[in-house]
Structure formats: C-alpha cells, structure tokens
Amino acid sequence: MNANRRIFYYNYEDDIWQESKCNENNVEYRLKKLNVYDNDYSTVYLPMIWSVELRENRIVELILYTKALTIENGSISNTQYKEWTIDCDFDNHIMQGWPVSLIxxxxxxxxxxxxxxxxxxxxxxxxxxxxxxxxTVIDVAIEYLRDVAKDRFGFRPSYLGNAHGLNNLIAFFESPLDPNLYMLKDVIGEKNYTNMLRSGCFDTYRELCKLFGIEKPPSSLRKAYVMKPENLVIYIFLRNCGFADINIIRRFFYREEIFGYPLLKLHYDDITGQITQNSHSGYAISYFQRFCRWLLSHRSEKAIASRILRWSNEKFSHAAIDTLRMFIAAELYENEELINITIVHRLINEGLTQEVHDALFEDLYIIRPDIADPFHNRKKLEYKNTTYSYNDKEISLETTIEGYDFFLPKDTKELQKWSNKFHNCVACYDSMIINGNSLIVAMQKEDKYVACIEIQQRKITQALGVCNTNLSKEYKFIINIWAKVNNILYVYK
Known part of the structure; x- marks a missing residue:
C-alpha cells in the first residue's frame, strides 16, 4: 500500500469511522435503520470507505467509496459502486470535487x-x-497539505483548533497561514478578505484587530482567537455592547451562536463599526448593542453580565425583537422620560420579556401610536421540551470515576438548567443532540457542576469549566480516565 494513502472504514454498529477494518457491512441491517422499505421507490447511498492520499503530483485526494442501492417495492433492484472525490491541488490553488456538490x-x-x-x-x-x-479524514488531509505547503513557505504552517468537516479543509487550503481568516470571510466581507490574502501578511490577527478598531487587544484575546475565531466576533460584539472588562467578556467565549445567530454569519460594518445580521429580523442584533449600552448606563458590567449571558443562549423571541424595535424607534436610550418610570425600571431589571413588551406597547400607544403600531398582533412562542434518546453505548457514559459523576441531559429543560449552572451556551446544542451530531456530558463532584463536555464521533471536542474556563489538571486527569474507559479520544495538555 502507498505509504501516503490512509484508509478509514465505516463501523455502522458504533456509527464511527476507524482505520482498522470492520466486519462485513450488513446492508440489510443498515437499510432497516434507515426505514427505506416504507417507500415504493428509493435511492439509498451507503458510505463504505474513506481514503486520503498524497499523490506523486502533490495533489491531496479524498475519496468516499459508497454503495448506491435502488429500492423498489421493498427489495433491492440494483446496486452500483460510486466514488466521490475531492482533489486539493495546493500548488495551483484548485480544489474540485466530483460530484461538484461534494465541495x-x-x-x-x-x-x-x-x-x-x-x-x-x-x-x-x-x-x-x-x-x-x-x-479523522480531515485531520489527515490537512497534515498532507501542510507537507505540500512547506515548499512554498519554507516551513509547515501550524494548524491549531478542531477540524469539523469540509469547512476546515477549505479554510486551510484557502489561507494556510491562518485558516481562521477564511472562517471570518462572511464577517469581514469579500473585499477585506481578498485584500488580506493578497497582502501575504504573516500576522493576520494584527491586521484583523486594525480592521475592527481594536487598538490595544487584551493579551488573552489572541489565544482565544487561535482556538476559535468566533471569540473575536464575540469580543467585538460585546465591546459594542459597552463591555470593557476582558474577564467578563471571556465568559461569553467558545460558542458558535449568539441569540440563535451563527457568529461566523454575522457581518462587521467597517464604516459604522457595528455587528449586523442580514435577515428580516437582523436589526435586532444592532439594536441590542444600543440597548445593552443603555443598560450599562444604569448597572455595572458585573451586575448585568449573567443576565446578558443567559439571554444570549436563547433565540430572540418575537416579543424581544419588537421591544428592541420600539426602544430604538422611540429613542428611549436618550428619552427615558417618554415612558412611565416603572416601565424603565422593568426594562432594566426584567429585560426583554413578553410582560415588559406588553407594558411598553400599551404605554407608547398612548403617546406614539405610530411607533407602537396599532396593528401589532404577535403571539407568544410555545416552549417545547424534548426528551433526548440515547443508545446503550451512550447511556453507558453515565458512570462514576473516583468520586466524579458523569451525566447525560435527559431533555431540553435539563440542558437549559446546565446552561444556567455553567454560565455557557450549551443550551444552544439542543438540536445537535436531537439530530445525533453531538453528545453533551456534565461532570459533577458532590453535586457541584465542574466540567461540561462535548463529544463528536467518539472524540471530545470541548471540555470546559464554569464560564468556559480552562479545567484544572485534576479535572482533565479524571476526564482522561473516563474517556479511555469509554473508548473516546481526548487530547489535552
């Protein structure tokens, strides 16, 4: 076998990819899991093998070998073998795939x-x-690309952070000196992204700070940016909200969304310096920054941080969006006297709740019906509590190691409780748990929550403490023991 070719086999029983060969795939078993026999006619694609190879022409090639089955009237009428290919030609800066939708x-x-x-x-x-x-496939492909890139730069570009699928491969291919620059492409805009690539700058973090108007970035911000580019977006957003204490801002790090909006899909307006979102309710992000600065004129950063953190873990409700609209339209941040002082206090102390919205609407309607909108007729969003489903192997993760207890969340309500306990955004992972893309595990010591763990494909992708702080050596040691017992990969320092 070519020494530069590695092969990964799909273990359908554990739903993971591994380099060691698996037993012969039981097609009938896999089809039953997919419930395909309920249809009169279906085309089914079953993944079998991934291969990653650094070819002699220096092209890194990824191939997925699949079985394409035609199901007619409850039986297999045709079987074909397919090869889906991604070619990464780093020297000529060409990435292409077949079928083209693969990339x-x-x-x-x-x-x-x-x-x-x-x-x-x-x-x-x-x-x-x-x-x-x-x-695992992306990891190997990036390692090969680092070898190829060495001839261009004279060194193997470093690669930190966790690879999560094609996006990270494209990021390294596009911007090998700093893949995070590609991840921020939508945030900074095509023009700024292209200019930074063309400049060939080796310190894109410094250039990004200049673009974002961060004159004296905190020392801890660079490390946070390297580990997760979303951290830089969060920093800018909170700075625009009026926060200045980096110790408080760090509590919001290591998340992918805020108020339900993907951080890497937000946009930075380099003229106004505002973070915005392009959608029918995108103004809510900009308006909230103004609302938060007003809150900070009445309360300290420390006093409101926990509330902002809790709010940001959930999507804006219709009531919250409309409250922000009325707050900005009436310019209440400069004209508090326009409304009843009781409502001002409720906005400060209760925030963007349905009850506060209704009170503000009624008060504004008397003096500014054009702002309150007499045709306003929104209903409350219904809260849905979903019970999570786990297989036997996942349930076995709930165990005790040297006095530390490991638990899986039972439902959406419990996950929300964890989010409040940890002061993090784990509540946003509700849909990922339901869809089977992530497992979330809490580690406790004598009923005290000490670590929140995310697992993807039998690999720990995150393990952090309260407020997304780094874990102590003792906690990491216990997690490592637990991971080995459950055959889960855990890489830590």
Whole structure:
C-alpha cells in the first residue's frame, strides 16, 4: 500500500469511522435503520470507505467509496459502486470535487446512509451535498497539505483548533497561514478578505484587530482567537455592547451562536463599526448593542453580565425583537422620560420579556401610536421540551470515576438548567443532540457542576469549566480516565 494513502472504514454498529477494518457491512441491517422499505421507490447511498492520499503530483485526494442501492417495492433492484472525490491541488490553488456538490460549503449531517425519494431528479448531487466528512479524514488531509505547503513557505504552517468537516479543509487550503481568516470571510466581507490574502501578511490577527478598531487587544484575546475565531466576533460584539472588562467578556467565549445567530454569519460594518445580521429580523442584533449600552448606563458590567449571558443562549423571541424595535424607534436610550418610570425600571431589571413588551406597547400607544403600531398582533412562542434518546453505548457514559459523576441531559429543560449552572451556551446544542451530531456530558463532584463536555464521533471536542474556563489538571486527569474507559479520544495538555 502507498505509504501516503490512509484508509478509514465505516463501523455502522458504533456509527464511527476507524482505520482498522470492520466486519462485513450488513446492508440489510443498515437499510432497516434507515426505514427505506416504507417507500415504493428509493435511492439509498451507503458510505463504505474513506481514503486520503498524497499523490506523486502533490495533489491531496479524498475519496468516499459508497454503495448506491435502488429500492423498489421493498427489495433491492440494483446496486452500483460510486466514488466521490475531492482533489486539493495546493500548488495551483484548485480544489474540485466530483460530484461538484461534494465541495459545497454546507453543514454535514449524515453518516450511516442517505435516502432519496422518487421525486428527486438528481439524487447523487443532493446526497453529496450533505454527506458527513469525518474529523479523522480531515485531520489527515490537512497534515498532507501542510507537507505540500512547506515548499512554498519554507516551513509547515501550524494548524491549531478542531477540524469539523469540509469547512476546515477549505479554510486551510484557502489561507494556510491562518485558516481562521477564511472562517471570518462572511464577517469581514469579500473585499477585506481578498485584500488580506493578497497582502501575504504573516500576522493576520494584527491586521484583523486594525480592521475592527481594536487598538490595544487584551493579551488573552489572541489565544482565544487561535482556538476559535468566533471569540473575536464575540469580543467585538460585546465591546459594542459597552463591555470593557476582558474577564467578563471571556465568559461569553467558545460558542458558535449568539441569540440563535451563527457568529461566523454575522457581518462587521467597517464604516459604522457595528455587528449586523442580514435577515428580516437582523436589526435586532444592532439594536441590542444600543440597548445593552443603555443598560450599562444604569448597572455595572458585573451586575448585568449573567443576565446578558443567559439571554444570549436563547433565540430572540418575537416579543424581544419588537421591544428592541420600539426602544430604538422611540429613542428611549436618550428619552427615558417618554415612558412611565416603572416601565424603565422593568426594562432594566426584567429585560426583554413578553410582560415588559406588553407594558411598553400599551404605554407608547398612548403617546406614539405610530411607533407602537396599532396593528401589532404577535403571539407568544410555545416552549417545547424534548426528551433526548440515547443508545446503550451512550447511556453507558453515565458512570462514576473516583468520586466524579458523569451525566447525560435527559431533555431540553435539563440542558437549559446546565446552561444556567455553567454560565455557557450549551443550551444552544439542543438540536445537535436531537439530530445525533453531538453528545453533551456534565461532570459533577458532590453535586457541584465542574466540567461540561462535548463529544463528536467518539472524540471530545470541548471540555470546559464554569464560564468556559480552562479545567484544572485534576479535572482533565479524571476526564482522561473516563474517556479511555469509554473508548473516546481526548487530547489535552
């Protein structure tokens, strides 16, 4: 076998990719798991093997070997073998795939198989758009690209952070000296991104700070940026909200969303210095920054930090969005006397609740009906509590190691409780748990929550303490023991 070619096999029983060979795949078992026999006609794609190779022409090639099955009237009528390929030609700066939809920058979400009904005109294009590319495969591909890049730069570019699918491969391919620059492409805009690439700067972090108007970045911000580029977006957002204490701002780090908006999809306006969101309710992000600065004119950063953290872990409700709209339209940040002082106090102490919204609406309607909008008719959002489903192997993660207890959340309500206990954004992972993309585990010591752990594909991708702080050596040691017992990869320092 070519020494520069590594092969990963799909273990359908544990739903993971591994380099050691698996038992012969039981196609019938996998089809039953996908419930394909309920349809009169289906095309099913079953992933079998991923290979990653550094070829002699210096192209890094990733291939997924699949079985394409045609199901008709409850039985297999046709079987074909497919090869889906990604070629990374670093020297000529060309990345291409076949089918072409394979390299579409889309969130990946299926591993065991993909089912297309009879109404899908091009099922293979659809299947390749959403196929999961394993973390291990991306890791190997990036290592090969680092070898190729050495000839251009004279050194192997470093790669820190966790690889999560195609997006990270594209990021390293596009910007090998700082893959995080690519991750921030939507935030800074195409023009700024292209200019930074063309400049060939070796310290893009410093250039980004200049762009964002961060004259004296805190020393801890660079490390946070390297580990997760979203941290820089959060820093700018909170700075615009009026926060200045980095010790408080750090409590918001290591998240992917804020108020339900993906941080890497937000936009920085380099003229106004504002963080915005392009959507029908995108103004809420900008308005909240103004609202938060007003709150800080009445309360200290420390006093409101926990409330802002809790609010940011959930999506804006219709009531919250409309409250912000009225607050800005009436310029209440400069004209508090326009409304009843009781409502001012409720805005400060209770925030953007349905009750505060209704009180503000009624008060404004008397003096400024054009702002309150007499046709306003929104309903409360219904809260949905979902019970999580785990298989036997996942349930076995709940155990006790040397006096430390490990637990899985039972439902959405308990996950929200954890988010409040840890002062983090773990409540945002509700849909990822439901879809089977992540496992969240809490570690306790004598009923005290000490660590929040995320697992993807039998690999710990995050393990942090309260307020997203780094864990002590003792906690890391216990997690390492627990991970080994459960055959989970945990890399820590």
């Amino acid at each position: 579409r920058n889309t969130k990946r979400n299926w591993r065991n198989g993909y089912v297309c009904g009879a109404n899908i005109a091009f099922p293979e294009l659809l299947a390749t758009t959403y196929v999961d590319i394993p973390v």
